[in-house]
Amino acid sequence: MTAAETFDVVVLGGGTGGYSCALRAADLGLRTAVVERDKVGGTCLHRGCIPAKALLQAAEVAEHAADAAHYGVRATFHGVDPVAVQRYKQRIVDTNHKGLQSTLRRRGVEVIAGTARMTNATTLDVDTADGLRRVAATRGLVLATGSAPRALPVEGLDVDGHRVITSDHALFLERVPERPIIIGASAVGVEFATIWKTFGARSVTVIEALPAVVPREDVDTSKALASALSKQGIDVRTGVSVVGADRSSDAVRVRLGDGTALEGDIVLVAIGRAPVSDGMGFSEAGVTLDRGYVGVNEWCETEAAGVYAIGDVIGRLGLAHSSFQEGFLVAERIAGRSVVPIDYAGTPRVYYCHPEVASVGLTEQQLTERGIPFQSQLHPFSHNARAMMTKASGHVKVLVGAEGGPVLGVHIVGPRATDIIGEAQLIYSWEALPTEVAQFIHPHPTLVEAIGEAHMAAAGRPLHG
Known part of the structure; x- marks a missing residue:
């Protein structure tokens, strides 16, 4: 391995926060690189916002087709073709991915494909297909490593991608579950409840340990949504926890804390996302971690001089559009521009259920x-x-x-x-x-x-x- 190649800004992670930071930094005249082990666009584009909303758009079309007679329109709804829906969803994702790759090239951002580890507050060692490559940031190193679905530490609910799944698996299902059980009633939970019920699931159950669906929202919002979901035939159970599960070849039996049990053909664990920070050398390089989240101040600065962090790994809102804004803020801060801290209360929170x-x-x-x-x-x-x-x-x-x-x-x-x-x-x-x-x-x-x-x-x- 030769000496480190230097950039003004190096961004670790090419998701919404990472690529927005890189694009803005490049526009400000800073030589910028993004290190990404998977695909630029990150969770939002490939395993989150965009594919989920494409499925929800298909669900909305299905709703209209099934209810056409209400509007005086003669139409017959024969159900959905899950494989064709997957093709439609993937076209949207692929088109956006190609556009993003083109934008990064056009704006002069170098994308380095590989898995990286911090060696100090300025340098990354990147394991690429061509061997180890060392890159250093002279003005700012930005951590934008994102998040992954949380597992539920309950006996019998270890994720296998077949009977017990996360959103990473649910987005690629080429079938409609007959009796899905969804654990968690925040965005992922209520959105997949909408998708599967509209696509023709025989029964859909949503379980939430907290007293309300979308629990961080206003009390009247939670009540109205719970009522609407129930009217659609979705079984909503709040204030009850899952204590265990038993699997067979064709079903999962979920045991609840109130002594009852439910059986379904699939269980979606949708209890939030955990930061991706383990094994990347963050702590060793002077970056403070709290339960895996990177500690930052209002300027997204870590305790290690010249190191910033944005997106899901800092545990703020965990929304793509807040990550965009964090990326812009950090790029401008590195460039020496005056910036205003983000008002997270003033950032819209959105859920695409029906x-x-x-x-x-x-x-x-x-x-x-x-x-x-x-x-x-x-x-x-x-x-x-x-x-x-x-x-x-x-x-x-x-x-x-x-x-x-x-x-x-x-x-x-x-x-x-x-x-x-x-x-x-x-x-x-x-x-x-x-x-x-x-x-x-x-x-x-x-x-x-x-x-x-x-x-x-x-x-x-x-x-x-």
Whole structure:
């Protein structure tokens, strides 16, 4: 091995945080390399956001086909072709992957394929197909190693990729499970419940140890989503833990803490993701780890000088779009530009189940815990003409400071929530008053009117409802 090849910036990991950091650094004139052991695009593109949402899009089409008669359309739904759905999903992933590879080349980012280990705070040893390669960062080394699905430490539920699976396996199934049991009711859990139920699973059960589905969301969001899932025929069980499981050749029997048991043909473990940091030399190079997560300050700087960390490995929101912003922040910080710390409360949280869920700002529970006086206003989609056309349920909930204070949180469960949350993000981030938002003129009839009407009601001038 020759002496280290130097770059201004070296990014370990080519996922959303890693490649966004690399692209921005290159745009700022910094010689940049990305070290990636798999494919650029990371979990989001290959085993997360993009393939999951492609499956959910297919599920939405299936929903429309199955319910065509409601709209006066003559159509017959014969079910889904899982193999064809997989081909559709993979086309979306492959197209995005090719585009990203082209973008990195065009912008001058060198991609080094291999498995890396830190040797010190500036240098990586990379095991490539052509042998060991040493690369060093003269201005900043960025750790963006991502995460992997968590296993559930319960007897009988070790992941085998057949009867007990994670999202990594579920995204590539070329069959529809007949009786899936899903452990965990956050994003992955509720999204796959939607997919499999719509694709024709005979029964779908979701188990959540915490008292509510999507447990980090507002209490009214959780209640509305649980009700909607139950109406779709999904068995939702909250506040109960899994204590064990027994497998046979064609089934899994799951034992619960309340003394009951369930049987299914497959179990999806969807209890979150764990940071990927073991065996990479982080601690030895002076990087502090806490339960595997890399410790950083508000600038995404570690305790090791010149070493930064972004994305899932720092354990903040664990969302692709927050990783993008962390990547931009770090690249500009390394380049010597003035940057503003990320407001994670102002970052939208989105779930693509049906109905969709999206939120920004603080929840009612958080405001109560912090002793912040607030008022709440809820506008149901049942009062929105555009939502009626899609048989949608749910609501927009606005939390505002007491006595005419600013908007503190917006929580949506309903149609296209993940799209219309963009306006709510601006409202929250600009600390708008409900009286100011009430002056906005929203097009009619649209779903986004529900945001306007919720704020009108919060301002004391309701229209519908």
